[in-house]
Amino acid sequence: MTQLLEIRDNIKVFFSKYDIFIIPFFKFLLALIALLMINSRLGYMQRLDNKGIVLIVSLACSFLPTGAILLFGSLFSMAHIFALSPEVALVVVVVFMLIYLLYLRFTPSESLCIVVTPMLFVLHVPYVVPVVMGLVGGPASALSVVCGVIVYFTLHVVTQNAANVSGDLSDILGQIRLIIDSLLGNKQMMVLAAAFAIVTIAVYIIRRLPIDHCWTIAMIAGAVLNLLIVLIGGLVTKAGFSFIAILLGSILAVIVGKVIEFFRFCVDYTRTERVQFEDDEYYYYVKAVPKMNIAAPDRKVKNINRSHRNHNAIRARQPEEEYEEEYEEEYYPEEDV
Amino acid sequence: MLNKDRVMLMTRMASYEAGEGKKHMDVVRFFKGDYIAVGIIKAIICATLSFGLILGLYIYYNFDVFMANMYDMDILAFVKDILIRYAWFTGVYVLITYIVCTIRYNISRRKLKRYFKNLKVLKRMYD
Numbered sequence: 001m002t003q004l005l006e007i008r009d010n011i012k013v014f015f016s017k018y019d020i021f022i023i024p025f026f027k028f029l030l031a032l033i034a035l036l037m038i039n040s041r042l043g044y045m046q047r048l049d050n051k052g053i054v055l056i057v058s059l060a061c062s063f064l065p066t067g068a069i070l071l072f073g074s075l076f077s078m079a080h081i082f083a084l085s086p087e088v089a090l091v092v093v094v095v096f097m098l099i100y101l102l103y104l105r106f107t108p109s110e111s112l113c114i115v116v117t118p119m120l121f122v123l124h125v126p127y128v129v130p131v132v133m134g135l136v137g138g139p140a141s142a143l144s145v146v147c148g149v150i151v152y153f154t155l156h157v158v159t160q161n162a163a164n165v166s167g168d169l170s171d172i173l174g175q176i177r178l179i180i181d182s183l184l185g186n187k188q189m190m191v192l193a194a195a196f197a198i199v200t201i202a203v204y205i206i207r208r209l210p211i212d213h214c215w216t217i218a219m220i221a222g223a224v225l226n227l228l229i230v231l232i233g234g235l236v237t238k239a240g241f242s243f244i245a246i247l248l249g250s251i252l253a254v255i256v257g258k259v260i261e262f263f264r265f266c267v268d269y270t271r272t273e274r275v276q277f278e279d280d281e282y283y284y285y286v287k288a289v290p291k292m293n294i295a296a297p298d299r300k301v302k303n304i305n306r307s308h309r310n311h312n313a314i315r316a317r318q319p320e321e322e323y324e325e326e327y328e329e330e331y332y333p334e335e336d337v
Numbered sequence: 338m339l340n341k342d343r344v345m346l347m348t349r350m351a352s353y354e355a356g357e358g359k360k361h362m363d364v365v366r367f368f369k370g371d372y373i374a375v376g377i378i379k380a381i382i383c384a385t386l387s388f389g390l391i392l393g394l395y396i397y398y399n400f401d402v403f404m405a406n407m408y409d410m411d412i413l414a415f416v417k418d419i420l421i422r423y424a425w426f427t428g429v430y431v432l433i434t435y436i437v438c439t440i441r442y443n444i445s446r447r448k449l450k451r452y453f454k455n456l457k458v459l460k461r462m463y464d
Contacts, residue, residue: 090397094390101383101390102430106437173400180398 005292008263024062031061031069034115035076037122041159042080070104070111081158085165087172088158091179095154099147110144113137117148118155126152127230127249130196131222131257134203135215136264142200146193153189157182188241191233199226210287212269219257223250266292343462350455358452361445373438380434384427392419 015022035054043049057076061068074096082089104111113133120126129148133141158165161182165175183189199222206218227250234241267289275286364372396403403410 091394094394097390098387101387105379105383173397177398180394 001292004262005266008266009293012263027064027066027069028058028062030112030115031058031072034069034073034119037119038073038076038080038155041122042077042084042155044080044162045083048076048079065108067108067111070115073115077155084158084162085175087175088165088179091176091183092154092158095150095183099150103143103147107140107144110137110141113141113144114148114151117145118152121149121152121156124245125249125252126192126196127223127226127246128253128256130199130226131203131219131253132260134200134222135207135219135257135260137200137204139201139204141204142197145196145200149189149193149196153186154183157186187237187239191230191237191239191241195226195229195233198229212272212289215261215265216258219254219261222257223253226250226253268292340462343459346455346459346462350452350459353448353452357448361449361452364442364445365449369439369442372442373435376434376438377431380431381427384430385423387430388423388426 032054035057039049039054047053057072061072078089078092078096081092099114104114113129117126117129120129126149129145130142133145137144157179161178164178202225203218203222206221207215211217227246230241230246231243233239268291269289271290273288273290275284275288277284277286367375
């Protein structure tokens with residue numbers, strides 16, 4: 001455990017020291033993966049399906065605010081769908097605009113969740129999202145998770161019906177109806193949106209309870225709740241979920257949750273202190289749980305020789321013989337030779 | 338001589354100033370009523386745009402039905418129905434915006450109060 005704590009502290013120090021490079025790098029990586037995923041899943045516009053363009057846009061995202069990833073991701077998706085069918089693109093634009101106008105303008109910082117949720121759906125691990133957002137976010141994160149689910153299923157419905165909407169240009173209304181009906185009648189989307197919203201709020205409430213091991217309880221309860229809601233919802237609506245996928249996803253959610261807990265809420269419940277005191281107006285019942293920390297090793301570096309620069313500076317200042325003398329004294333003291 | 342407490346306090350305050358302090362200053366430079374009023378105006382605009390988008394998509398979806406019943410339908414009742422739905426939609430959204438803006442303003446003011454209190458403490462440390 002001590003070694004792990006030491007590694008954690010080293011990682012924290014490293015991140016705080018080089019955050020000016022690390023944050024843009026991660027933004028770049030996230031944008032790159034997101035755009036490559038969009039190109040591989042949609043990819044109807046040949047011009048955009050180009051690694052050079054993806055690289056340039058990802059580089060731009062690395063120094064722009066996080067919301068830029070969502071903006072470029074949306075633009076890429078809409079451009080691809082426009083190439084497939086302008087009418088279907090209209091539906092997608094309306095969905096994206098509604099998400100922005102009704103929700104995202106309040107909390108632009110939550111845009112990251114809307115980008116990451118569809119990515120995790122593509123990687124078949126979406127059950128991690130509500131547990132993680134409940135641990136690191138607030139109750140409003142439930143809405144972000146729901147928006148992420150809607151974005152994923154909107155794009156998913158388009159790719160599923162791509163063959164039907166691309167061919168027949170005479171039936172424009174039919175294409176729009178097909179997409180809207182597939183989206184509104186998507187039982188998987190409804191069940192997952194409801195489950196994720198409930199789980200996010202439940203995890204958030206439990207982790208804030210004044211009980212021991214609240215984070216661990218919250219993530220396990222969240223994973224179990226997720227499993228139950230999705231299974232029961234799937235059975236009731238006949239949406240067809242894979243039990244193994246939900247189970248593995250829930251286990252992974254707990255593992256990821258434990259990693260986050262290790263970095264954000266690592267406390268030692270065995271050393272909990274309960275104190276009680278009063279002032280003129282109140283009685284105070286205080287429970288203090290110490291953080292798990294290790295003392296930074298006190299390393300003392302003793303120079304046993306002069307640096308090269310000092311060495312040259314002295315050499316420049318002093319005549320050759322004096323320098324030789326001093327050099328001898330400094331580097332080969334009698335007792336060492 | 339470095340004063341450890343002073344450096345810690347200044348670091349904390351500088352971090353607040355550079356981070357969420359900026360947002361809080363932007364909020365608190367308005368009176369509470371003005372801030373909420375601006376929020377509500379923006380909410381009405383956004384709700385109107387959103388309702389327009391949904392209505393447009395709804396009409397587009399049922400375009401052939403509308404065209405077929407154009408001369409038979411009661412336009413006045415249809416418009417009235419839409420206006421009632423619009424009022425409900427906007428009303429609920431404005432209410433949510435009102436609650437969000439009020440909470441935000443209160444939180445910002447509380448945190449800025451703490452910041453100014455720390456400023457006073459810092460000034461006393463220098464005196």
